[in-house]
Amino acid sequence: MIPQSTIDQILTVPILDVVKDYVELKRNGLNYTGLCPFHTEKSPSFSVSPVKNIYKCFGCSAGGGPIKFVMEKEKLPFAEACRKLAKKFNIPIQEEDQTPEQKAAQNRRETLYVVNSYAAAYFKECILAPEHKEALAYARSRWTDDTLKTFEIGFAPDSWDGLLEYSRKLGIKTESLIEAGLLKESQKTGGKPYDFFRGRLMIPLHDKYGRTIGFTGRNLKPDSKAKYLNSPESPIYQKGKTLFGLNWAAHSIKEQGFAYLVEGNADVIRLHQLGILETIGSSGTGLTLDQVLEIKKLCSSVTLIGDTDLAGQRAVDRSAKLIIGAGMNCNVVKLPSADGQKADPDSFFTDPDQVKEFVKANIRDYIIDLAQSWQEKSHAPDFKLRAIEEICFLISKLNPSGHEVYIDQVSRLIKPKKAWKDKLKEILKDSLPESEEKDFKRSLRTSALRIGITTASTRTITVITSIPRKASSGAATLY
Ligand SMILES: [Zn+2]
Numbered sequence: 001m002i003p004q005s006t007i008d009q010i011l012t013v014p015i016l017d018v019v020k021d022y023v024e025l026k027r028n029g030l031n032y033t034g035l036c037p038f039h040t041e042k043s044p045s046f047s048v049s050p051v052k053n054i055y056k057c058f059g060c061s062a063g064g065g066p067i068k069f070v071m072e073k074e075k076l077p078f079a080e081a082c083r084k085l086a087k088k089f090n091i092p093i094q095e096e097d098q099t100p101e102q103k104a105a106q107n108r109r110e111t112l113y114v115v116n117s118y119a120a121a122y123f124k125e126c127i128l129a130p131e132h133k134e135a136l137a138y139a140r141s142r143w144t145d146d147t148l149k150t151f152e153i154g155f156a157p158d159s160w161d162g163l164l165e166y167s168r169k170l171g172i173k174t175e176s177l178i179e180a181g182l183l184k185e186s187q188k189t190g191g192k193p194y195d196f197f198r199g200r201l202m203i204p205l206h207d208k209y210g211r212t213i214g215f216t217g218r219n220l221k222p223d224s225k226a227k228y229l230n231s232p233e234s235p236i237y238q239k240g241k242t243l244f245g246l247n248w249a250a251h252s253i254k255e256q257g258f259a260y261l262v263e264g265n266a267d268v269i270r271l272h273q274l275g276i277l278e279t280i281g282s283s284g285t286g287l288t289l290d291q292v293l294e295i296k297k298l299c300s301s302v303t304l305i306g307d308t309d310l311a312g313q314r315a316v317d318r319s320a321k322l323i324i325g326a327g328m329n330c331n332v333v334k335l336p337s338a339d340g341q342k343a344d345p346d347s348f349f350t351d352p353d354q355v356k357e358f359v360k361a362n363i364r365d366y367i368i369d370l371a372q373s374w375q376e377k378s379h380a381p382d383f384k385l386r387a388i389e390e391i392c393f394l395i396s397k398l399n400p401s402g403h404e405v406y407i408d409q410v411s412r413l414i415k416p417k418k419a420w421k422d423k424l425k426e427i428l429k430d431s432l433p434e435s436e437e438k439d440f441k442r443s444l445r446t447s448a449l450r451i452g453i454t455t456a457s458t459r460t461i462t463v464i465t466s467i468p469r470k471a472s473s474g475a476a477t478l479y
Pocket of ligand 1: 036037038039046057058059060061062
């Protein structure tokens, strides 16, 4: 198996050196252009950006990074494309030894990627079929053809065995389709399999390398119970670890130094269609720490654009605290809700200039915003103290170089400044950085041993009670 660190290294090989083996490219400003190797054309619409390290065709919407290019061009599975690139760029692969169980699990995962990509191809075929023209009309009413191609949007017919039959013809095993969550086994008919997604617009979910790992299906039937239905979790799809749109957004996020985070997949698609490529989504679930840490690999600041209903606003609060807790800056953009109607980025944003202008006029730092809302609620002293404690706790998580600026601003809203400074000092004293904490524990252990040898245990207790709160809990485990 190829180690993750090697795959990440392969992902950064220069795209230009990969593509120019296949396509004649001409320099055009910062980018290079040529005839697309994925569709037939006479004038070049294929572009390579060495800065973003991606390729993109404006004709057929093919696009991605170096690994994706080799996968598509050479029709290779992911691991084989990685090996080919590693060989070309002299990147040594120390294939990790796998136990037979690990190997079997790896093979199962590889199978699931393949099964999902066949299913995506089937759904794409279906949306173009004349008998499903209503599904295509609906999709076109929401998105441009370029967006439909980029996000590989398809349609699952309202049939119990459409995908089942298609897969049988291709020789795909039913059990793999069941494991991928594409088929379900009926309890009533003694385990007979049937299509899980029926009568739904299908949006594939990708991992950061662009591999298809699952689907979101939007119901097109009016009598729908669940508007959206997601693939169940599988060995290749964990909801809490997936960020929708990351395969398209990663380079832009890195380049811009920040990410827009929205709730729904439709919100991500809307903003990408409007050219706001640094947008990702938590896939309609509560943001998780795994997702935050994945974003942190690319940038240090996140701007949340939530839904306007109460649930949406609560989600923004929760996400903001998680993001700041991970040491990243967090901004929020609140959308207006007209006549109490729920609004979300998908319904609110209509053109690129409107997005830019609205964001510019409405972007707020989450911490400052929080201080403002506490200040508006009450001026009672105990209320103020709670506000100072809660907000200082968030400030303490940020880069120390910004502490002074934050204290300066929030103390203009809730006075006095000294209370802020004292509280922050107290919190910082209690939460020593990990390395310092380790040193501290080590020195404590050494002195405790020394005391243990030479004095009575009562002396030791005195030592423990005199140290700061957080470190003392660590020290207590020593005894
Ligand atoms: Zn093309």
